[in-house]
Amino acid sequence: MLNIGIIGCGAITEAIVRGLAEADRLKIRALYDRHPQKTAYISGLLKDPPEIFDFEGMIKACDLIIEAASQGAVREFILPALKAGKNAMIMSVGALADDELLDEIKRISEEKHCKVYIPSGAIAGIDGLRAAAESKIEKVRITTRKPPQTLGVEGDEALKERVLFEGSAREAVKRFPANINVSLTLSLAGIGPDLTEVVVIQDPMIDRNIHEVEIEGAFGRMKMRFENLPSPSNPKTSFLAALSAISAIKRITEPIEIGT
Numbered sequence: 001m002l003n004i005g006i007i008g009c010g011a012i013t014e015a016i017v018r019g020l021a022e023a024d025r026l027k028i029r030a031l032y033d034r035h036p037q038k039t040a041y042i043s044g045l046l047k048d049p050p051e052i053f054d055f056e057g058m059i060k061a062c063d064l065i066i067e068a069a070s071q072g073a074v075r076e077f078i079l080p081a082l083k084a085g086k087n088a089m090i091m092s093v094g095a096l097a098d099d100e101l102l103d104e105i106k107r108i109s110e111e112k113h114c115k116v117y118i119p120s121g122a123i124a125g126i127d128g129l130r131a132a133a134e135s136k137i138e139k140v141r142i143t144t145r146k147p148p149q150t151l152g153v154e155g156d157e158a159l160k161e162r163v164l165f166e167g168s169a170r171e172a173v174k175r176f177p178a179n180i181n182v183s184l185t186l187s188l189a190g191i192g193p194d195l196t197e198v199v200v201i202q203d204p205m206i207d208r209n210i211h212e213v214e215i216e217g218a219f220g221r222m223k224m225r226f227e228n229l230p231s232p233s234n235p236k237t238s239f240l241a242a243l244s245a246i247s248a249i250k251r252i253t254e255p256i257e258i259g260t
Ligand SMILES: NC(=O)C1=CN([C@@H]2O[C@H](COP(=O)(O)OP(=O)(O)OC[C@H]3O[C@@H](n4cnc5c(N)ncnc54)[C@H](OP(=O)(O)O)[C@@H]3O)[C@@H](O)[C@H]2O)C=CC1
Pocket: 007, 008, 009, 010, 011, 012, 013, 032, 033, 034, 035, 038, 068, 069, 070, 071, 072, 073, 076, 090, 091, 092, 093, 119, 120, 121, 122, 123, 177, 178, 179, 181, 182, 185, 231, 233, 234, 236, 237, 238, 241
């Protein structure tokens, strides 16, 4: 039985809890959010609600700590979880643009024999990128289009299509901490946050989060396009990101592993 604790009780956690309701071999034992009413809401969705709502209790009772909160929460909770010898899953992958934090996570995981899981999130094709990275990669580029409001653009400024950002993944996750974590996932699988190129476009004509990923290298060329429906309670977050977390959790507990 895999005992799970989740930090953050927002859109992703709501989908995880609904998605894992009937799953075997695991149990959500603990939830934590800085808004107790959100914790209470998520807890109320479970048939067998958890009884632990603080991080210290979570660390004691759980084998896997899932961060689905914010970049800040990665440093605040994932480092202590790993130090306590627990496995971890990170959704706010943008936090790992901080080399010092990434190195510390790697060092502690190795020392404590822990595993850190990073789901593919709001995109797919990470398997192909990892395979391609076994040889030379010349280019990894993600072009993301989102409705202006999800990127913090309001009023008259929100009426037209506009490129808001063009630069490296390292810079992109600083500028948009809750919108382009996927660029850091690509970076970790491919050529790093300085060489991974990001374009962010506000598009008032769309009601989806659209990501186009282009990869070129010794293997040839890959081009992928995702037209993601938003999560009901957080339009910045694609529903696919939450589904990806569910699938990554099941992958840990199920006896047969499909795909690389
Ligand atoms: N890897 C990927 O592909 C994707 C990653 N994400 C990322 O995953 C994370 C979760 O997404 P989502 O569920 O939509 O987010 P939500 O904003 O819906 O929910 C997050 C919850 O966690 C709380 N929280 C944030 N930081 C802390 C903290 N330090 N301590 C306690 N509670 C905290 C938030 O409170 P408050 O509102 O006060 O901050 C909020 O209640 C986000 O960082 C998001 O950017 C999203 C989509 C794709």
